[in-house]
Amino acid sequence: MNTEDPTNGNEESQPLIHHGRTRENSVASIFARGRSNTINGLKTGYDTVKRHRVQFMYAVMATALLYLGFTLAFLPRTSLSRDFRRLHFSKLTKAETYRIYLESLQRENHAQQHLRTYTSHRHLTGDEDALQYTVDELKALGFSLKLEKYYPWLNTPVDTGMSLVIGGNTVFESEMMEDFVAEDPSSSGPHPVRAFHGYSANGNVTASFVYCGYGKSEDYDLLKDHGIDLKGKVHIIRYDSMFRGLKVKNAEAHGASAVILYTDTFDDGNVTEANGYKAYPHGPARNPSGFQRGSVEYFTEFPGDPTTPGYASKSPNTKRTSPMGKIPTIPSIPMSQRDIAKLLPHLNNKGIAFDVGGNVKGFEYFSGPSDPDVQVRVFNQQEYKIKEITDVIAEIPGILGGSTIIIGNHRDSWTVGGAGDPNSGSSILLEVARGLSELVSKGWRPLRTIQLVSWDGEEPAMLGSTEYGENHASRLQKQVLTYFNLDTAISGSQFKCEANPLLSELLRKSAASTRFSGKPDDTLLDVWESQSQGHVGILGSGTDFAVFQNHLGIPSANFKFVADGRDDAVYQYHTNYDTYTWMEKYGDPGYHLHNTMAIFTGMAVLQLSENEVVNFSVHDYIKDIGRYYETWYEMLNQTFTGNEFMQEKARNLSTLITHIVNHESLAFDHQTASLRKLVVRDYPWYKIHNKISIYINLTKLNAKLKRLDRLFLTDRGLKDRDWMKHAIFGPDKLLGYKGDVLPGLHEAVLGGSSQETLEWLHLLHKQMRLVKELLAS
Template identity: 75%
Template sequence: MAGDNYEHQINESTPLVGTSRPRENSVASMLARGRSNTINGLKTGYDTVKRHKVQFMYALMGSIVLYLGFTLAFLPRTSLSRDFRRLHFSKFTRAETYRVYLESLQRENHAKEHLRAYTSHRHLTGDDSALHYTVENLKALGFSPKLEKYYPWLNYPVETGMSLWIDEEKVFESSMMEDFLDEDPSSSGPDPVPAFHGYSANGEVTARFVYCNYGKLEDYEYLHSQGVDLDGKIHIIRYDTMFRGLKVKNAEANGASAVILYTDTFDDGNVTEANGYKAYPFGPARNPSGFQRGSVEYFTESPGDPTTPGYASKSPNTKRISPLGRLPAIPSIPMSQRDIGQILPHLNHRGCAFNVQGNVDGFKYYSGPSDENVKVTVLNNQDYQIKEITDVLVEIPGILGGSSIVIGNHRDSWTVGGAGDPNSGSSIMLEIARGLSELLEKGWKPLRTIQLASWDGEEPAMLGSTEYGENHASRLQKQVLAYFNLDTAISGSKFQCEANPLLSELLLKSAALTRFAGGPGKSLLDVWQAQSNGHIGILGSGTDFAVFQNHLGIASANFKFTGNGEDDAVYQYHTNYDSYTWMERFVDPEYHLHNTMAIFTGMSALMLSESEVVHFKSQDYAHEIQYHFNKWHAMLNHTFKGNEYVREKANSLSRLIAHIEDDVSPRFDHATAILRKLVVRDYPWYQIYKKIGIYAKLIATNSKLKKLDRLFLTDTGLKDRPWMKHSIFGPDKHLGYIGDVLPGLHEAILAKNVQETLEWLHVLNKQLTLVQELLKT
């Protein structure tokens, strides 16, 4: 029984052939077999891989090598130039950069709306209207302008005046303001600025007066030789190209109790009423009621805040010193030709006559002094205060760190207008910003950093730029390659360029790429060569490049269209008539010159920015030095003809300069030209070592070119002008605005000072020896 039951159980639980399997037994069996097969498969695969491990690794490595070989075989040849841009995800070529910039400015021109906006409100130093307009327009272009504040000490007009007294009776009093013209809205608008001088001493003086011509040293020497009594008199001096502050300084040194500076239209050249031209607003001649405002601080010797010489006035509480010696101690005022005509005829046939004549009605150009009963009162009441000023700065970071180009101009003006000075340049700078903004929108990144600067306070003493330069001196000397200035950019039809010779070749090439005045087929270079044979002048001082070139040794340039002295309208400089009406009627009706200058300046910056090798030429610099040294050398030989030691030292320096110009600098420039070609030459990947070598040469060459101008800085500066540090370029000591080359040596020879001449020969020999070592290839 038991056996039967067991057998029965087995038979019930074991399926027979041909019968259906229970569901649960089928699933369990399938899972068991699947698991067994998987494990067995993995064991088999692992055993197979293990048995063929070496063969598998060889096959994998072979595939990788084959892939890399195929990839490398078809890698494109590249240049170091393109590598810079690819590494920074920039697809712009140099040519594409130029094309986009040119097209953006040739397609549109907003200079007119900018100029009208700038000249619609009074904008003395520290005023807000021009500041807000500049900032808002830069923001609208996508920039984030930085505002940098300084706190200089300066003056604002309260009351100025001039009165004529005869027998103690007042017979004339000047209005100290131009005529309001219905034809010129700016000249007759609200909030006009009376005629005054920046940094003039307060005071009221009544005294006899004397005419001192241009107030130059030779004028005073002539007056002394003729026995003219100058002491205690009010000196009347006419404006010209000499800086007005030095005129007042000369007058004070020659006994003046006060100074009146007036404009004589005789010095305007051909376009005068005396020659049949009508006066503004009906013609191109000067309006005789115009007063030339301006500063009399000695800023061609030491610009910036006179209470913080050599350091920045960074706060209202900055430590200050007395300004004595940096500005006049006697009052001065400007005067129109018309009003001075009420005074000067009283000097006729008194004292000595000057050979230079003029256009003041009824005046025979005698010195005087006036009769005992004929006197003039000069009133000058100025409010001196510490004033907040604001620089506006924009920076476009470059791919290559450590180098930058700065484009700058000031926006403050003496009057409501200021169309030519400074706001033609301010309008142009906003146009440059628009062109750069369009490049940025398309994905461009400059190779070198480009900075835009709108300075405040240039008119009183280059305050904004000087305080900025003194505040950031070390960084600027390490980073900035060049500074381009746009002060008084448009006031006539003649192109004028003053620049450090390192920039000469760059500027000529940029002019060749600039279409002139919107017309086809004529470049700015064509016009420049026709007007002056492409002449590049010497930088002096009197505007915002001074701190860069004269103090920090940064190669600078100053661009402008100025009057041609023949048939251009006379520039109504620093008067109420420097207005958009004058600009549009007589100078640039369609704003084509503004557009030309915006293209040229921007292209110059881009050419310097986008060239891997700094676009400087050392031989042009060496040539300028030798040309002027030869002149001073001949003067030295004549002045010190009996001193063989001085002559020997000068001859030694002459040989060194000639060697640099004839041998050292040409070799360096030739090597630089070769390097410029190597940087853009394509190489296959396996010659990467060549690009590394080129890169090393590039770094070394650019470092030398950046350092070159700094080698001419001196610790002590020029004699009596320690702020002016550059030994090659500086303002003429006695004229101010115009430039002098090798000024220290030149002044020592003129003074016939043996010791100072030897000192400057030693300084120049030491500096030029360093230049020779620097440029050796």
């Protein structure tokens, strides 16, 4: 059978036959062919992509545009307010923020635990135990802390004494200490504090004595008019609302060799033993053995370390100046009503009788002086040295940079107790911190930075806050929006609020959001209005807001519950009976007022922090300035009758203020209200330019509001107290604690100085012009 030849007879084309693997099927040849095929494939693929890349790019772009269009078509409308939180990954809405804060404090109340711990031992300035407790509690809440140390010059007590000496013989000697009462454990505990005055001069004086009433200027004028011999005598003065340091200053100016300050229960109002009430601990009246300790440094003129005026004592080696002119040069001591009753009856029928009487047994309120052989010995020994103090600062960073809200309270006390002053506020500060910590744990970030500060050394002279303010003055003026102060926060049932009028409306809104004392149907605003028609008082001095409002021009507020003078128990101020036992029996049984104040404080902070537009009321501020100015304007016209040039200047300023009240301030607040609505209005994505415009206006307006109060600062300060820089607010020069409005002008008119009055009219006119330009720009 014939078979077809596959080679077609071409023998040379036939392959050689080998036994085993052929060369073409070797491993090397397989890899070589694979590499060649891969390269060829890549080249082919590249050529294909190259030929179709335009079509490919179009396809990608079309897909992206389709996706973007689909996304934008269903993108929700948003407001600038919500955008702030989304962009910064804040997980809570404004409403949720308020709700969680309120629920956290309504659910629990730790104020009793805090108060009992703070008041279980003596904690004078620089105390380590109170510092450690504050640090531990804040750290347990998750806060990272900054501890700032300062080194002021101040005194600690060594020994004090008062003796009645008749004919050269000592017939009575005060123990300089309250009675121990078994019903009050902390008042009878170890390490009690002997009665003394902060920054009192050392001395040992034995001399005749004279009763000088309240030690006010009018009291001394009365004594001088009747020829009462004051020089070289020990001046006995009763406490009242006037700052004790100014009482000692007045006495020294009138020739006193020493001063004794005592508490007369007549000034306690209705609740006194004389009116049938029992004394503490058996009743609500004042215990007559109580000594009101306190500072006599002139801190209503120059607070802080008297050896570093205007700058911080940042180290033990800080350069220092003489404290002369800022502290007394004569010794002073506090005294109880019971012990002063051993002296004062010796003045009966000597000198003149004062119109205002009192409750000192056997005393008919004559001035004296005492007979030459009836004398009092005043002994005061204090150790003065540089002492370390520590401020504790906790911070929650905000979304919007450059704005900070500070809540502050001091923790140092004069005694073992200090339940009302200051540790009711210390407890509330920690409760506010707990509520804010709860928010942070749930992913909240405030719009504005919030700081909680525990000051040290307030009692001697607002040392911690003043040194801090002087140390960081420039930064604080740039960043801090407002300062809220908690001092002696709970000592009665009457709500009292003092604040820069810029904050008035904010505080009322916060009070409306605060349930009062756990009662579901009553708000704090309801109680506030029923008690005082919602009155907002004027800030003076005497506590930690002074450096912020009076020196740096930072709008401040100070709020508290105080005794009403009618039905409330008498607050045992700065005595050894200001204890948690008194607080739980009379001051705030159940700690409901502590809880109310913690909620109110936190809500005020959140209302200011969580609203994009700063909640300041410019109209309220300028209106208050105008109201007080009209009073001084009338006084000026009466004082400088016939001075046409003076009266024209005063009239021009009156016209300017009235114009700002009726035009610029109203227009600015209207602009603020309009912007507040725009910030929360929702816009579609394609109107992003609207949001940008709103944001620019928001930034400008908030900057104006922050700057406003700084415009009232002066380089010159007030006369004879140039640390007080604010032209609108300052402490009353004669009373100290009480506030004065337009104090520089007021003092110039009272003093009858045409030159100073003209200077203040010129300065205030310049400041009000700047305010007008700021609001209108």
